[in-house]
Amino acid sequence: MVTAITEGIEVSVEVTYQAEFSSPLQHHYVFTYKVTIHNRSDITVQLLRRRWEISDAAETRKIVEGDGVVGQQPTLEPGQSHSYVSGCNLRSGLGKMKGWYTMQKVYNEKEFEVVVPEFQMIANIFHN
Known part of the structure; x- marks a missing residue:
């Protein structure tokens, strides 16, 4: 897990490789990530937009921008948290x-x- 805090807003990310949905021979690797946003400040905030920079060892790089996260624009009062799970497909x-x-x-x-702190996505292709 990686964590960063900006102006009292803590963002933590956990990544999971989804071997059952991946196909390494076809250069298709699926990852999910769980993000937890915790308001450690003393003011109420609302998440409006997101911007992701995604890159992989196959030299694929893309930018993803949009409103909210997974269709939501959560408002967090002091001490509140919001978690969501999303996914990413890579070519490596x-x-x-x-x-x-x-x-x-x-x-x-x-x-x-x-x-949102940088986090690594590493396929465990030698799982049992």
């Missing part, structure tokens, strides 16, 4: 992701960026 068994969330402070509508 080794990759990484990083990015940020654009958050808004509810009381003054000021936007700020929260770092």
